[in-house]
Amino acid sequence: MNSIRSSLDQFMKNKDWRRRYEELREEVLSYPKIQTFQQEHPEVTEEAMENNMMKLFEYKRERQNCDTCPGLENCPNMMQGYQPELYSDTGQLTVRYHPCRLKQQADEQKRQQSLIQSMHIPKEILEASFDDVEQDHASRLSASNACLKFAFEANPGEDATGLYLHGKFGVGKTYMIGAIANELVARDISSMIVYAPDFFREMKQALSDGTVQEKMDEVKNAEVLMLDDIGAETTSAWIRDDVLGVILQYRLMQKLPTVYTSNYDYDELENHLAYSQKGGIEELKAKRIMERVKHLTVPVFVDGKNRREM
Ligand code: ADP
Ligand code: MG
Numbered sequence: 001m002n003s004i005r006s007s008l009d010q011f012m013k014n015k016d017w018r019r020r021y022e023e024l025r026e027e028v029l030s031y032p033k034i035q036t037f038q039q040e041h042p043e044v045t046e047e048a049m050e051n052n053m054m055k056l057f058e059y060k061r062e063r064q065n066c067d068t069c070p071g072l073e074n075c076p077n078m079m080q081g082y083q084p085e086l087y088s089d090t091g092q093l094t095v096r097y098h099p100c101r102l103k104q105q106a107d108e109q110k111r112q113q114s115l116i117q118s119m120h121i122p123k124e125i126l127e128a129s130f131d132d133v134e135q136d137h138a139s140r141l142s143a144s145n146a147c148l149k150f151a152f153e154a155n156p157g158e159d160a161t162g163l164y165l166h167g168k169f170g171v172g173k174t175y176m177i178g179a180i181a182n183e184l185v186a187r188d189i190s191s192m193i194v195y196a197p198d199f200f201r202e203m204k205q206a207l208s209d210g211t212v213q214e215k216m217d218e219v220k221n222a223e224v225l226m227l228d229d230i231g232a233e234t235t236s237a238w239i240r241d242d243v244l245g246v247i248l249q250y251r252l253m254q255k256l257p258t259v260y261t262s263n264y265d266y267d268e269l270e271n272h273l274a275y276s277q278k279g280g281i282e283e284l285k286a287k288r289i290m291e292r293v294k295h296l297t298v299p300v301f302v303d304g305k306n307r308r309e310m
Contacts, residue, residue, distance in 0.1 A: 082099060129179055137303055143302045143303075220250045224258075245292075
């Protein structure tokens with residue numbers, strides 16, 4: 001009697017298991033990315049699919065997390081920031097894991113940050129968003145529209161046109177470039193925010209440790225370069241002509257956009273660049289740099305109250 005009972009139990013369990021397996025199989029085979037894979041790889045047989053049902057289930061579970069990505073820090077995948085991909089190796093089905101777009105960007109940023117110390121981004125700027133840019137002022141509205149337009153249309157490699165955000169201290173210029181950087185991430189465009197005074201100081205130091213070229217290359221090649229607070233540094237002829245001038249010339253050739261923030265407008269910055277530490281006045285050289293800056297940026301005046309005094 002007992003043995004019949006246990007066989008029956010076994011049978012019921014089995015039936016339950018079968019039913020669950022069928023459900024799971026249905027779920028797996030109706031997942032759109034798996035269907036697309038099957039269409040693109042007719043050489044992967046039904047049998048191969050059946051034999052790899054658990055692998056496919058795992059693929060679907062992880063890949064679905066990516067479909068509703070909650071950001072790298074909250075990534076629920078088994079290996080944070082890794083995304084599964086299906087492959088057909090001459091009809092054999094395999095699943096491989098790759099770092100996702102966000103993970104690649106974060107790794108790239110870490111690599112750059114270890115090289116360029118002045119590439120520092122305060123946390124509040126990291127979270128900056130156009131949703132929080134107050135439109136309390138007509139000029140602020142047009143400033144944030146110009147920034148949004150750039151964030152939506154920037155096309156590194158094809159068009160070098162950037163922005164020149166100028167206005168008084170504390171009106172939110174740096175905040176706005178943070179918001180641009182965050183919008184660009186959504187378009188898969190990387191940007192590098194460099195605090196200009198620190199960057200120029202760092203470049204001077206790099207002269208003694210031989211890393212000038214390496215650092216220059218990194219900044220020259222940023223998809224979108226943001227030079228924050230240009231004009232707040234003490235200039236030297238070397239910084240102006242051999243650092244800034246060389247970077248701008250290269251970016252012009254490669255059609256890579258540069259965004260500036262400054263307390264100075266174009267004319268004031270030109271004036272600032274003309275006076276080097278050593279007391280010489282080199283108006284022509286300053287003019288040459290500024291012509292490049294003007295030619296490659298849309299000027300954006302940012303007005304408003306000083307938020308640092310609020
Ligand atoms: P600027 O670069 O023009 O000197 P900041 O961008 O540094 O000004 O802004 C000054 C302060 O105001 C910063 O602490 C910044 O985080 C804050 N801030 C600027 N714009 C906003 C905003 N839209 N929402 C919240 N905080 C802001
Ligand atoms: Mg600033």
